[in-house]
Amino acid sequence: MSTLISIIVLSLVTAGIFYLQLPRRRGAVIFALTWLLAGTAEDAFLHPVALIVLLAILAVVLHSGFRRMVLSKPARKALQKMMPPMSATExxxxxxxxxxxxxxxxxxxxxxxxxxxxxLSSLTEREQAFVDGEVDELCAMLDEWDIHHHRKDMPEEVWQFIKDKGFLGLIIPEEYGGLHFSPYAQSRVVSKIASRSTVASVSVMVPNSLGPGELLVKYGTKEQCDYWLPRLARGEEIPCFGLTSPEAGSDAGAIPDRGVVCRGEYKGEETLGIRLSFSKRWITLAPVATVVGLAFKLYDPDSLLGEGEERGICCALVPADLPGMEIGRRHNPGAAFMNGPLTGKDVFIPMELLIGGQDYIGRGWQMLAECLGAGRGISLPALSTAAGEMSYLTVGAFARIRRQFGIEVGKFEGVQEATAEIAGGAYMLEAYRAFVTRGLADGAPSVMTAMAKYHATETMRRLVNHGMDVLGGRGIQLGPRNFMALVYQTIPIAITVEGANILTRSMMIFGQGAIRCHPYLADELLAFEGEGEEVEARFDELFSAHLGHTFSTFSRAALLGVSGGLLGKVEQGDSFSRRWLKQLDRYCAVFAATADIALVTLGGDLKRREMLSARLGDAHSQLVIACAIIKYRQQQPVSEAGDLHAEYALRQSFAAINEALAALYRNMPQRWMGRLLKLKFFPYGFPVAAPDDDLIRKLGNLIMVPNPVREALSEAVYISDDPEDATGRINVTYQRLLEVERHYNLFLEAEAKGVISGSNLDELAASAVEKKVLTAEQAQKVADYDRLRYECLLTDAFDRQLDKVDIRIARP
Structure with missing residues (x-):
């Protein structure tokens, strides 16, 4: 028994050393003293073999030469065999x-x-004025049904307004005539337009995402910036960027397009340049572009640039009217924004059109990877946030307007399961947008923007699907009255562009995250290359630090688990924030320890075990999302409604982490390892549960009534007050309901009880006045509302050719 107690004490002390992250020497002394003290209770610890083991442990910890010989050098050789070599692209x-x-x-x-x-970022006065002025003016000009089903394009006056008001130059510095808005402001502009028209928002976001403008701002020569940026900012040039090819979509590094260094003629003079042939697909704005950004692989077979034939990926800015360019055809992506193929045959491009000039030859992939963050972190999450917020506002209103079996449909618990998720999801999306754009203001966090793209668009998919379920037939019947169907049709676009979601989740998020975010892994991978004393010493330093990190996170996760989180100390924020930050602190330790153990046990095979990698990515992403929710809630005015939305969103986030970790532990190749990790980290089960029924009911009710969250979300989108507009109709009806609801309920109750009677609305209203249920004024307002309500529930009817709208539905 004393042996068991001694082992437990030694294990706890060791865990404490790593939990407190004590310096190496101090920790070694405490460990040795504990070992020797254990020997006073159990002679086995003082046995010569046990003392040799103790000395070996101390030597590994304290003596670098011995550690390199018995640990890091063999480990380096083993890991070199396990880990695949890093490609040039990686x-x-x-x-x-x-x-x-x-x-x-x-x-x-x-x-x-x-x-x-x-x-978190906020809009400057100049940015707010643009959102309230030019953006609102643009939104008022847009009719998505007309654009999508009739014109197949935006009206010319809309295009001209977008150009004249600087919408194509949101990211361009002011000295070149651009607006130079912050990432947060760019997101707010795009999402407000998206709340009105996907076509218009895509047309605006693309020139401000990955494209010539951003590449020129970051890498262009002075001459290139001076010429092109003012023209782009004024809308004199419409840009597009050709990256994806028929057989190279998400695997952009495999683009087959080939350029060869040669001499040729440009503007009547012979000059050094590139002969380029290419075939690009799915390029937004390509049919109307006047200048094309192109990514391609460059070769120099005649060594005109010096030694070396393969020159890597390059980016060039190519006028659309160069000989050999074929442009103007369109794809049909399911929405009416301009999208089409680009092809070129033996197009001659002078070196001056290489973005950044010859200094940036071969650096194209790095340029693209850094610039993809705008599309992933700003534009697509902005579209998703708009869809989530409009679902909150319109579906919440509809759930209160639409009645079945004598009550609002939004009060049925089955419906509330859907509407609560819309409410919590919309709150999360706004929080996530604010958090990610704040990160983008400090740099280009490629991992976090990949997370944002995937989880924002997937959340949009889920929320819009829920909205369609609640709307039922009102949602599926197409026509100018339908405020949800065209958004529903765009979901596949959002989840496909800027890297298909399946690959983003299964390969990119943790694949990049493990290397970019781990304290030691990236440097260790680089230390695999080369030989010699210095390289081995560097690897030993990194590897021993990595082991210490792994033991530390494992100890923290295990001790926090066995204590039920009581050992965690977080003092920041109010009581709400502290409660959730303590859980985050614990889950971070669990995630870090789990990730390290997965990396050690699977090595390079983890890259191929995409389902396991995806689950680790899910857990990491949801930790970020939970932080976004907490931060957003902290910086909003405190309200009960805000806390309920945040509580629901946080519980959803932690439930997703629980699901990801549970699936990971179940499916680890060493099943015993998975069971052990779950037992160590969650001995009493997962500490945070998904939203319960009571919380679902509360949020299902909140989404239907005015509350601070509804007001905050309304500020980020465009809601029409035109009763003939798709969203305006439901907004006007909802606002009228809020004014007359008490009297309307009295009217309905009196009708149900037979107190009033009549064969139509006017007769019922007159009866309500006669029976003194309502005054004449109240009855008139109730009748006016009920006409709006009925009109709001109608779907469009067409002629037999589905061409002209022809409602003519008589009210019974």
């Missing part, structure tokens, strides 16, 4: 972009003081 990706708070979370012990200091 090495370039390591140098591209930055990291932000997602790296702190990956460490397993984030600095909550640093988190507390984060201030």
């Amino acid at each position: 090495k370039e990706a390591l140098d591209a972009g930055t990291t932000w708070w997602e790296k702190d979370l990956f460490s397993g012990k984030p600095d909550w003081n640093q988190f507390d200091a984060i201030e």
Whole structure:
């Protein structure tokens, strides 16, 4: 028995050493003293063999030469065999972009003081004026049904307005005539337009995402910037960017398009340039573009640039009217924005059109990886946020207007399961947008923007699907009255572009996150290359630190687990925030320890075990999302409604982490390892449950009534007050209901009880006045509302050719 007690004490002391992250020498002394003290109770610890083991442990910890000989050198050789060699593209990706708070979370012990200091971005006076002025004016000009089903394009006056008012130059510096808005402001502009028209928002977002403008701002020569940026800002040039090819979509590094260095003629003079042939597909704005950004692989078979034939990926800016360019055809992506193929045959491009000039030859992949963040972190999440917020506002209103079996449909618990998720999801999307764009203001966090693209668009998919379920037939019948169907049709677009969601989740998020965010992994991978004393010493330093990190996170996760989280200390924020930050602190330790153990046990095979990698990515992503929710809630005015929305969104986030970790533990190749990790980290089960029925009912009711969250979300979108408009009709009807609801309920109750009678609405209203249920004024307002209500529930009818709208539905 004493042996068991001694082992337990020694194990707890060891865990405590790593939990407190004591310096190496101090920890070694405490460990040795504990071992020797254990020997006073159990002679086995003082046995010569046991003492040799103790000395060996101390030598590994304290003596670098011995450690390198028995541990790090064999480990390096084994890992070199396990880990696949890094490709040139992967090495370039390591140098591209930055990291932000997602790296702190990956460490397993984030600095909550640093988190507390984060201030979410807000609009400047100039940005707010643009959102309230030019953006609202543009939104009022848009009719998505007309654009989508009749014109197949935006009206010319809309295009001209977009050009004249600077919508194509949101990211271009002011000295070149652009607006130079912050990432948050760009997101707010795009999402407000998206709340009105997907076609218009895509047309605006593309020139401000990955494209010539951003590439020129970051990498262009002075001459290129001076010429092109003012023209782009004024809308004199419409840009597009050709990256994806028929056989190279998400695997952009495999683009087959080939350019060859040669001499040729440009503007009547012979010059050094590139002869390029290419075939691009799915390029937004390509049919109307006047200047095309192109990514291609460059070769120099005649060594005109010096030694070396393969020159890597390059980016060039090509006028659309160059000989050999074929442009103008359209794809049909299911929405009416301009999208089409680009092809070129033997197009001659002078070196001056290479973005950044010859200094940036071969750096195209790094340039693209850094610039993809705008599309992933700003534009697509902005579209998703708009869809979520409009679902909240319109479906919430509809659920209160539409009645079945004598009550609002939004009060049925089955419906509330859907509407509560819409409410919590919309709140999360707004929080996530604010958090991610704050990170983008500090750099280009490629991992976090990949998370944002995937989880924002998937959340949009889920919320819009719920909205369609609640609307029922009102949602599926197409026509100018339908406020949801065209958004529903665009879901496949959002989840496909800027990297297909399946690959983003299964390969990119954790694949990049493990390398970019882990404290040691990237440097270790680089240390696999080369030989010699210096390289081995560097690897030993990194590997021993990595082991210490793994033992530390494992100890923290295990001790926090066995204590039920009581050992966790988080003092930042109010009581609501502290409660959730303590859980986050614990889950961060669990995630970091789990990720490290998965990396050690699976090695390079983890890259191929995409389902396991995806689950680790899900857990990491949801940690970021939970932080976004907490931060957003902290910086909003405190309200009960806000807390309920945040509570629901946080529970959804932690439930997703629980699901990801449980599936990971179940499916680890060493099943015993998975069971052990779950037992160590969650001995009493997962500590955070999904939203319960009571919370679902509360949110299902909140989405139907005015509340601070509804007001905050309304500020980010465009809601028409035109009763003949798709969204305006439901908004006007909802606002009228709020005015007359008490009297309307009296009217309905009196009708149900037979107190009033009549064969139509007017007769019922007159009867209500006669029976003194309502005054004449109240009865008139109720009748006026009921006509609006009935009109609001109608769907469009057409002639037999589905061409002209022809309602003519008589009210019974």
